Amino acid sequence: MSGGIMVECWNDLKGIELISKTIEFIEPGTDYLDDYDGLEDFGWKLLGEGVYARVYENSQFPNIVLRISERLDNYEKYLEYGRRSKNPIVPVSHAFFRDEHTSVNFMERLEELDEEHPCRCDDDYESYQDSLEIFFNAKDERVWRREAWIVKALDLIFPTFNWAADDVEDLRLHNLKEEWDFNDLHGWNLMCRGDVCVITDPIA
Numbered sequence: 001m002s003g004g005i006m007v008e009c010w011n012d013l014k015g016i017e018l019i020s021k022t023i024e025f026i027e028p029g030t031d032y033l034d035d036y037d038g039l040e041d042f043g044w045k046l047l048g049e050g051v052y053a054r055v056y057e058n059s060q061f062p063n064i065v066l067r068i069s070e071r072l073d074n075y076e077k078y079l080e081y082g083r084r085s086k087n088p089i090v091p092v093s094h095a096f097f098r099d100e101h102t103s104v105n106f107m108e109r110l111e112e113l114d115e116e117h118p119c120r121c122d123d124d125y126e127s128y129q130d131s132l133e134i135f136f137n138a139k140d141e142r143v144w145r146r147e148a149w150i151v152k153a154l155d156l157i158f159p160t161f162n163w164a165a166d167d168v169e170d171l172r173l174h175n176l177k178e179e180w181d182f183n184d185l186h187g188w189n190l191m192c193r194g195d196v197c198v199i200t201d202p203i204a
Contacts, residue, residue, distance in 0.1 A: 015061060018042060019095050019106060022066065026097075026104060039066075050188070052204065063109050064094065071103040074180045075203045079105065081174055087167050088193070091200050110191035110198055128153040133185040136175050136202070161197035171199075 021042055039045075044056040044066055053069035069075075076098065082090030095106040131153035135144050144150045158168060175182055184204035191200050 015064075018058070018060065023097050023104065026068065026102070050201075053201070057109070065107050065109045067103075067105045067107055069103045069105075071098055071101055072203060074178070075201065076103060077178060078180055078203060081171075081178075085170065085174075087171055088196050089163060089167055089171055089199055091191075091198050108193070110193055110200065113187065113190050113192055113197065128157055129186050129190075132157065133182055133202075136172050136182045136185065139176060162195050163197065 022039065022044070025038055025042070039056060043058040043060050045058070047055045047057040047065060049055065052072065053067055056066040056068070058064065058066065076096075078090065079093045079096065081087070083093060091110065092108040093105045094108065097104045131144070131150040134147075134150060135154060138144050144154075157163070158165070174180075180203055182199075182202040185199065185202040189199060189201045191198050
C-alpha cells in the first residue's frame with residue numbers, strides 16, 4: 001500500500017507502531033467489507049459501517065478512528081484537499097494508506113450532529129440538506145440564488161454550522177474545479193468537531 005503519516009498528530013511512537021501493525025494486517029487487495037476480526041488484537045473495535053466503509057475505534061487513541069473503505073478516488077482527493085488547505089469543514093486524516101481497491105484512513109473522531117443542534121431542531125432540516133448539495137454542485141450561482149428556499153436554508157446553515165464564508169467558498173470552488181461531485185451530502189454525513197459542523201463523506 002502507498003500512503004503517508006502526519007507524524008506531528010501523534011504524541012509518541014506508540015501511535016506510529018499501531019499504524020504500522022494495523023496496515024500490515026490489512027492485506028493489499030482485500031475487500032473493505034472482509035471480516036477484520038483480527039483487528040481486535042490491536043485494540044480496534046467496530047464502531048459503525050455504511051455502504052462504502054467500516055469505522056473502528058481504539059481505546060488507546062480515543063480521538064482517532066480507523067476507516068476502511070472501498071477506494072473512491074474523488075473522496076481521497078477530498079481528504080487530500082483537507083490536509084493541504086486545513087479547511088475546518090473537511091475531516092482530518094492523520095495517516096492514510098491505499099492500494100488499487102482499498103482505502104485506509106486514521107481520522108479524527110467526530111461527534112454526531114445531535115437532535116439539539118439548531119438545524120436538526122428545524123422542521124425543514126431535510127430540505128436544508130438538499131440545499132447544501134445543490135449549493136456545492138451548482139456551476140452557476142443563479143441556480144440556487146433564485147430559489148428562495150435555498151437562500152433561506154443557507155442563511156440558517158452557515159452560521160449555525162459555524163462555517164466561515166471563505167472556507168465555504170473555497171470548498172465549493174474546489175468541488176467544481178476538481179469535479180468531485182458532492183452526490184452523497186445528507187444528514188448521516190454531517191458531524192461535529194466542537195461547535196463546527198464537518199462534511200465527513202459527501203462523495204459516493
